[in-house]
Amino acid sequence: MPSPRVAAPVPGPLPTxxxxxxxxxxxxxxxxxxxxxxRARKMHKVLTETYPDAxxxxxxxxxxxxxVATILSAQTTDVLVNKxxxxxxxxxxxxxxxxxxxxxxxxxxxxxxxxxxxxxxxVMKLGQALVDDYDGVVPNKLSELVKxxxxxxxxxxxxxxxxxxxxxxTVDTHFGRLVRRFGWTTEQDPxxxxxxxxxxxxxxxxxxxxxxxxxxxxxRCHAKKPACGACPVAQxxxxxxTGPTNPEAAAKLVKVPA
Numbered sequence: 001m002p003s004p005r006v007a008a009p010v011p012g013p014l015p016t017x018x019x020x021x022x023x024x025x026x027x028x029x030x031x032x033x034x035x036x037x038x039r040a041r042k043m044h045k046v047l048t049e050t051y052p053d054a055x056x057x058x059x060x061x062x063x064x065x066x067x068v069a070t071i072l073s074a075q076t077t078d079v080l081v082n083k084x085x086x087x088x089x090x091x092x093x094x095x096x097x098x099x100x101x102x103x104x105x106x107x108x109x110x111x112x113x114x115x116x117x118x119x120x121x122x123v124m125k126l127g128q129a130l131v132d133d134y135d136g137v138v139p140n141k142l143s144e145l146v147k148x149x150x151x152x153x154x155x156x157x158x159x160x161x162x163x164x165x166x167x168x169x170t171v172d173t174h175f176g177r178l179v180r181r182f183g184w185t186t187e188q189d190p191x192x193x194x195x196x197x198x199x200x201x202x203x204x205x206x207x208x209x210x211x212x213x214x215x216x217x218x219x220r221c222h223a224k225k226p227a228c229g230a231c232p233v234a235q236x237x238x239x240x241x242t243g244p245t246n247p248e249a250a251a252k253l254v255k256v257p258a
Contacts, residue, residue, distance in 0.1 A: 019232060019247070025240040029247050040184050040200045042231045047212040050232045051219075053063055054211040056162040058082065061165035063138040064130075068098070071122055071150040072113045072159045082110055095136040098127025137159030140164045153191060160206030169194045170210040174217025181221065181239040219255050227253035 005163045028039070048054075057078040060066035061168030065085070074083045088109050092098050100105075101124055110116040110123070130136050138159065139145055145156035171190040179185055185196045188234075190234055220227045226243035227249030236242045244250045 019230070020235045021194065021231075021245065021247070023227060026235065028238055030065075031183075036184065037200050039236050040182070042207055043182060043236050044201065044205070044212065046158055046232050047216055048208075051212050051215040051244035054208060054215045056158065056211065058158075059085060060163070061089075063140075063159055064095060067126070067138055067145075067151065067155070068123055068162045070155045070183050071126070072110065072119055073183045074119070075115055076113045081113060084109065086169050092127075095127040098123050099131050101127070102132050114194055119150075125149035126151070138163070140166060142168070153194065157194075157210070161210065165207075168205040168210075169198050169206045170214070171197075172214060173223075174214045174221075175210060177223060178213045178217050178221055181226075181242070182233075184236040220253070222253065222255075225253060227251070 011125060028035070031039070055068070058066060058073060059082045060069055068088070069081055069085050072084065091109070092106075094102060101120075103120060103124065106124065107116050107120045110119050113119060127147050130138065134144075139148075140160065142153070142156050145151050145159060146153055151159075154170055154172055157170045160166040160168040161170070171193050176188075176190060176193055179193060179197055180187075184200060185193055187193050187196055197205060197209075216233075220231055222243070226239075226244040227250040228234060228240050229239070229245040229247045230235075230253070231237065231250070241256040243253065
C-alpha cells in the first residue's frame with residue numbers, strides 16, 4: 001500500500017504573537033560572536049512560536065517524489081508544483097519510469113512549471129543516474145545527492161531534512177535574504193551562508209530553522225516591502241524600518257498562502 005501523501009495543512013490565520021516594536025532599528029555593530037549566537041537563537045525561538053506549523057510546502061510521499069518536486073520548484077511556486085505533481089507521480093512512479101519517459105509527454109506535463117524543457121532534461125537524466133548508480137533508490141548522503149542531475153546543495157538539503165530526517169540548512173532566496181537582514185551574516189555565497197548559519201545553531205535545529213525562516217520570508221519579510229510593523233522579531237532586527245513600521249499598514253502586507 002502506498003504511503004499517504006505528505007501535504008500542507010489547510011492554511012488558516014497566522015498565530016497572533018505579542019509585538020515589541022522598537023522606535024528605530026537596533027544596532028549590533030560591536031556584537032561579539034557569543035552575543036550574535038544568543039540573539040539569533042532568541043529570534044529563532046520567537047519564530048518557532050510564530051510559525052508552529054512550519055514545514056516543507058511541497059507535497060510528497062517518497063524521497064524520489066520530494067527530489068523531483070524540488071527540482072521542479074525552481075523559478076516557480078510550491079503551490080503550482082503541487083498542482084502538477086499528483087499526475088506526474090502517478091504516471092512516473094519510480095526512477096526507471098523517468099529514465100524511459102517519452103520526452104514530449106513529460107514536457108507537456110511539466111510545461112506549467114516553466115523552463116519545462118530544461119526540467120524535463122534534468123528529471124530524465126536524474127532517473128537514469130539513479131538507475132545506473134543507485135539501483136533506482138535516492139541516496140541519503142549529501143556527497144552523493146549533489147552528484148545527481150539537477151541537484152545542488154539546496155535541493156540535497158531539502159531531501160535530507162524532509163525525506164530522511166537528516167538535518168540540513170536550505171539556503172534559498174528567502175533564507176539568504178533574511179539572514180542578511182537579520183545581521184547574522186553578510187555573505188552572499190549560499191555555501192558560505194550555510195556553514196556560517198549552521199555554526200550559530202545546534203545541528204538538530206537546522207531543518208526546522210530553514211522552514212521557519214522561509215515561512216517568515218514568504219509571509220512577512222518580503223523582498224521589496226517587508227511588514228516590519230507586524231514582525232515578531234523586530235526588536236532584534238538591524239533592518240527594522242526597511243518596510244512600513246506602522247502596525248496597521250504592515251498588517252496589510254502579511255500573507256497567508258492559498
